[in-house]
Amino acid sequence: xxxxxxxxxxxxxxxxxxxxxxxxxxxxxxxxxxxxxxxxxxxxxxxxxxxxxxxxxxxxxxxxxxxxxxxxxxxxxxxxxxxxxxxxxxxxxxxxxxxxxxxxxxxxxxxxxxxxxxxxxxxxxxxxxxxxxxxxxxxxxxxxxxxxxxxxxxxxxxxxxxxxxxxxxxxxxxxxxxxxxxxxxxxxxxxxxxxxxxxxxxxxxxxxxxxxxxxxxxxxxxxxxxxxxxxxxxxxxxxxxxxxxxxxxxxxxxxxxxxxxxxxxxxxxxxxxxxxxxxxxxxxxxxxxxxxxxxxxxxxxxxxxxxxxxxxxxxxxxxxxxxxxxxxxxxxxxxxxxxxxxxxxxxxxxxxxxxxxxxxxxxxxxxxxxxxxxxxxxxxxxxxxxxxxxxxxxxxxxxxxxxxxxxxxxxxxxxxxxxxxxxxxxxxxxxxxxxxxxxxxxxxxxxxxxxxxxxxxxxxxxxxxxxxxxxxxxxxxxxxxxx
Ligand code: UDX
Numbered sequence: 001x002x003x004x005x006x007x008x009x010x011x012x013x014x015x016x017x018x019x020x021x022x023x024x025x026x027x028x029x030x031x032x033x034x035x036x037x038x039x040x041x042x043x044x045x046x047x048x049x050x051x052x053x054x055x056x057x058x059x060x061x062x063x064x065x066x067x068x069x070x071x072x073x074x075x076x077x078x079x080x081x082x083x084x085x086x087x088x089x090x091x092x093x094x095x096x097x098x099x100x101x102x103x104x105x106x107x108x109x110x111x112x113x114x115x116x117x118x119x120x121x122x123x124x125x126x127x128x129x130x131x132x133x134x135x136x137x138x139x140x141x142x143x144x145x146x147x148x149x150x151x152x153x154x155x156x157x158x159x160x161x162x163x164x165x166x167x168x169x170x171x172x173x174x175x176x177x178x179x180x181x182x183x184x185x186x187x188x189x190x191x192x193x194x195x196x197x198x199x200x201x202x203x204x205x206x207x208x209x210x211x212x213x214x215x216x217x218x219x220x221x222x223x224x225x226x227x228x229x230x231x232x233x234x235x236x237x238x239x240x241x242x243x244x245x246x247x248x249x250x251x252x253x254x255x256x257x258x259x260x261x262x263x264x265x266x267x268x269x270x271x272x273x274x275x276x277x278x279x280x281x282x283x284x285x286x287x288x289x290x291x292x293x294x295x296x297x298x299x300x301x302x303x304x305x306x307x308x309x310x311x312x313x314x315x316x317x318x319x320x321x322x323x324x325x326x327x328x329x330x331x332x333x334x335x336x337x338x339x340x341x342x343x344x345x346x347x348x349x350x351x352x353x354x355x356x357x358x359x360x361x362x363x364x365x366x367x368x369x370x371x372x373x374x375x376x377x378x379x380x381x382x383x384x385x386x387x388x389x390x391x392x393x394x395x396x397x398x399x400x401x402x403x404x405x406x407x408x409x410x411x412x413x414x415x416x417x418x419x420x421x422x423x424x425x426x427x428x429x430x431x432x433x434x435x436x437x438x439x440x441x442x443x444x445x446x447x448x449x450x451x452x453x454x455x456x457x458x459x460x461x462x463x464x465x466x467x468x469x470x471x472x473x474x475x476x477x478x479x480x481x482x483x
Contacts, residue, residue, distance in 0.1 A: 009119045011062070011477050012040040014106060014123040015147070016098075018127035019072070020091045021298035022375050023149050026224050026255045027127065028057060028065075030147065033255070037473055040118055042109060044102060046072035046094045046379030070101040088299050088395075092207045094129050103136045110140060123476050125222065128158075129207075131214035132329060143219035145250075147477070150376050152225045152233035152251060152399040153404055156214045157181055157193065159242045171198040171205050191403060195397040216245045222472060224253035224376065227464040228454045229383075229409070248475065252468040254380045254455050260359050261456050276357040279322060281428035282350045283361065283378040286320050289368035289445075292390070292432055293361050295324040295377040300394035304331050306422050310371070311341045313428025319436050320348040322367075324356050362387055368445075374401040384456075386449035388412050390435050392423055413440070413449040 013034060017027040024045060040060075045053075054067060061067075072094040106121065123143045126133040128150075137144035148155055157164075160181050164170040169179055176189030176196070195208040215221060227234055230251070236242055237249045254261065282458055283291060287308045294310065296302060302310070314321050315338070327336065332334065333351070342351075358378070360365055362385040370382045371390040379401055382389050389412030391402035394446025404429040405412040413431050415423040435441040458465040 001266065002039065008042045009117065010038055012042065012109075012113075012119050012121050013476065014109065014121040015041055015043045016102060016126035016130055016133050016222060017043070017045040017049075017122065017147075018091065018129040018149075019049045019094050019098075022377055023127050024049060024053070025131070025377060026149050026253075027147060028053060029255045030063070030222070030224075031065050032062050033058075033469070035064040037469070041065045042068060042121065043103075044070055044098075046069045046070060046074075046098060046104065048072060048074070057393050068105060070098040072103070073097045089201070089203065089444045090185060092129075092203065094126075096132070098130070099132045099136075102133065103139075106136055106140060116437065123219070128215060128221075129212040134214050134217050140190075143476070144217075145472075146215055146221045147274065148223040150224075151379075151404065152223050152230040152237055152249075152403060153184070154193070154376075154400055155215075155221065155223060156184060156233050156236045156242055157400070159215060159237065159247075161209065161212050162216075164284070165209070170196045170209075171200075172196050173198055179323050183232065183239065186368075187400075191295060191399045193397045193400065202434055206329075211481045216243075216247060217243060218247055218249040220250055220472065220475065222250045222252055222253035224255045225251050225383065225457045226253050226455065227251055228458055229451065230404075235379040250468050250472045252472065253383055254379065254459070254465075256384055256455075257359070258459075260363060260381075261459060263363070263452075263456070267272045273357070275352060275354055276360060279350065279352065279356055279361055280364065283322065283364040283366040285365040288365050290320050291364075291366045292317075292319050292321045292369045292371060292434065293367050293387075293434060294321055294371040295356070295378070296373040296392075296394060297378055299396075300373050300375075300398075301326050301328050302392070302394060303422070304328055304336055307331075308336070308338055308394075309425045310428060311338050313423075313432060314349065315341055315345055316425060316429040317432040318348075319432050320366075321345075322350045322352070322356075324358075325351050325353055329351075350373050359385075369432070371432070372403060374398040379405060380455075383409070383411060383448050383451045386445065386452040388441060388444035388448050389434055390415060390431055409447065409451070411444050411451065 015031050017024045031043050034041050043065050050067050050069035074094055110120045123145055124133055124137045125145045125147050128146050128148050134144050172189045172192045178186040180186050195204045211272050234251050359381060362381050367387055369390060370387050372378045373394040374391050389405050391412050391414045393399045393402045402414050406414040415431055416427055418424045457463050
């Protein structure tokens with residue numbers, strides 16, 4: 001490839017996302033960052049997801065991002081954006097189904113580049129759950145960088161997976177204790193990732209192992225975290241014990257919109273949707289820092305028993321709340337919530353059963369706490385809003401994340417679980433009051449606010465994540481020039 005041609009044209013990257021919201025949201029955001037650094041980004045995901053992105057975020061996308069939908073071989077309507085833990089299993093299948101069309105598209109991009117103003121892709125950036133893209137990168141002799149949407153502390157476990165499999169620790173037995181990973185305190189089996197548990201579906205175990213083992217082959221791992229948040233874990237990731245192939249580690253987060261990180265005033269016109277307006281108007285009418293926001297991300301749905309305990313706990317706490325309530329199929333608000341709950345809490349509670357604008361809710365001055373499943377995006381968004389967390393992990397790496405929140409960062413409380421693994425209403429009532437009104441809650445809020453300021457600093461010129469981003473851009477474009 002002629003270097004003159006490379007220099008005359010904007011560098012081009014191919015981005016491949018895993019088809020669930022928790023992975024797509026930061027992937028699109030990072031594509032925007034790359035586009036503003038001068039890259040052309042060809043962004044690919046399952047076609048039904050791409051259709052949703054066009055509809056919901058089309059206007060916010062940098063024009064240098066080209067969206068391409070890959071056939072996912074799933075009947076229209078089965079892939080539901082924001083409902084049902086089952087859709088996670090479906091997403092695993094879709095992720096694998098995308099491979100042939102992805103290969104064909106990359107091939108086409110390379111061939112067409114001879115007659116087009118868009119140069120051939122200089123690298124593939126792909127989610128850690130689509131490791132087959134490594135084979136395609138190898139075939140076309142371009143580097144593959146991994147996009148990692150979970151924290152660095154989770155990645156320390158994942159890069160150590162070959163040893164854990166060798167030692168027979170993974171798949172994890174329910175009674176496993178004191179699991180040692182270099183550079184971190186020992187873990188109990190229950191804190192290990194859900195996808196590694198013996199009790200999880202075998203399909204999920206196998207999918208995870210297959211994808212995670214191949215991280216060691218990549219040209220670098222881009223992590224949505226920052227050094228000032230997870231310094232110890234990031235240092236551990238650079239040790240021989242965890243990372244024997246010395247795969248470059250790029251912590252360049254938090255990957256979030258700049259208006260949000262800068263705490264700029266909300267532009268209502270950018271969010272004209274009806275649910276968003278309803279939430280904002282309701283929050284406007286509440287006292288500062290008085291509202292508990294309750295949401296469990298885009299995949300997890302707590303059991304009906306857990307939902308009932310949350311309702312009783314919120315009822316007894318007397319606190320205001322905004323609850324994104326997705327019920328398991330077959331349950332209804334009228335029949336499955338505790339009797340009288342809706343009428344008793346009507347004046348201080350807002351329940352939303354669809355997708356809600358989480359960033360706007362968290363950054364609203366009335367929001368004082370977040371009951372969360374501890375998905376990594378939710379944790380980053382909460383911290384970057386200075387809002388403390390009430391942790392109720394559900395699956396994936398969320399148990400591990402909740403420990404980071406409560407014990408290391410000390411920006412949240414972990415809800416203890418009783419019988420049937422359910423956090424009970426008394427526990428919830430006390431924790432909600434403590435978080436919103438108590439001394440401990442105030443101290444956690446102070447720490448969250450300090451991290452919020454740190455987050456804004458690290459992505460600004462000269463900050464650690466900004467410097468890492470520059471290092472990645474340099475690495476990616478240098479490799480390109482040499483090919
Ligand atoms: C999952 C994992 O749990 C997470 O740890 C992993 O890193 C990515 O995949 P999810 O369970 O959906 O993601 O949780 P989370 O990481 O919190 O991501 C959810 C995203 O959807 C957040 O960006 C959140 O702001 C957004 N969201 C969710 C909304 O905007 N509105 C909603 O109603 C629900």
